[in-house]
Amino acid sequence: MNANFDDIRLFAHTVLHGGISAAAKANNMQRSKVSRRLQALESSLGAELLIRTTRTIELTEAGRNLYESVAKEIYHIEQGVEALQESQQDDTGLLRIAIPSALMTSHAFHSTIVEFSSDFPNVRIEIENHQDSVDLKRHALDLQILPNVVDVADDSYVQFSLVHYASRLVATQEYLKSHPACETLADLKSHRVLSNRYNAELLSPSTPIHLKSDDLHLLQILALQHKGIAFLPDMYLQRSASAAGLIPVLPEVSFPKLSLTMLFPSANTLSKKTRAFIDMFKENIT
Structure with a gap:
């Protein structure tokens, strides 16, 4: 076989990014050049890999078999090379994080960003708001933090639990x-219940949620303004000075605990700055 490895990598990128134009952009190449390289690969393999349409591409059976065989290996090779390069300059580069709204405004996350920015002043940080698990590789994200009730997009990702936390119902007197x-709990039907999407799963389906929002600060403000009963995580209430104006509702009821899970594609290819962020967040969240 005379197939070129770079052409195989371009083929994998074309599938990963969903098209020739996107692959060309990701590799800083002209679309026509990527197209020619893919044609050369098909010629060397003696098989059609892609069915090209005006806007999209589709994999042939041969293309699907090739992609499934090489995609993970190519990803690990690229990550290994990138990690090696970054190890020589861990104080620069980019760190991309996916986090849900409920955590984005938390004290732990803010403290981590402040600490990390102080220790790595030349590292650029990009924070994306995602409520559901995303394909970290396709979105070029270094890590994601999610509640454990969310289904993970790829079981091959490294996952570890950060902290278990309880939640409680609170309102003003x-x-x-x-x-x-x-x-x-049945009496909640007669009240305005305020909850985020994750805590709402802990309540009976028959419980009407007057307001569902992933902004915990908003839920607390509404509760403090006597607008309803808020269902909030304990660790959020404990670190909020304003929460002193709220009292427990149904304190004898124990709801199942949730936990925060951190996800990243591979432990073997983590850069120093990514490991540092993980360690800082673990310290601040506990």
Whole structure:
């Protein structure tokens, strides 16, 4: 076989990025050159790999078999080379993080960003808001933090639990005095319940959620303004000075604990700056 490895890598990038134009952009090449390289690869293999249409591409059976055989290996090779290069200059480069809204405004995340920026002043940081698991490789993300109730997009990713946390229902005394008594979970049907999407899964499906938002700060503000019963994580309430105006509702009820999970593509190719961010966040979240 006379197939060129660079051509195989371009083929894998074309599939990964969803098209020839996107692959050309990712590799800083002209679209026509990528197209010619793919044609050369097909010629050397004696098989059609891609069915080209005006806007998209489709894999032939041969193309699908080749991609499944080489994609992970090419990714690990590229990550290994990138990690080796970054190891020579760990104080520069880019760190890309995916995190849900509920954590983006948290004290732990803010503290980590401040600490990391101080220790790595020349590292550029990009933070993306994602509520669901994403393909870290395709989006070129270094890591993602999610509650454990979210299904992970790729089981091959490294996953570890950061912290387990409980949640509780809270409201102001004024709200509770002006509304029907809330003595059981069934009584929540008569109240305005405020929750984020993850905590809402812990309540009965029959419980109406008046406001569902991943902005924990917004939920707390509404509760403090007597607008309802908020269902918030304990670790958020404990670090919020404003939470002193809220009292527990149904304190005898114990809800299942959730945990935060950190995901990254491979432990073997983590750069020093990525490892440093992970260690800082673990320290701040506990």
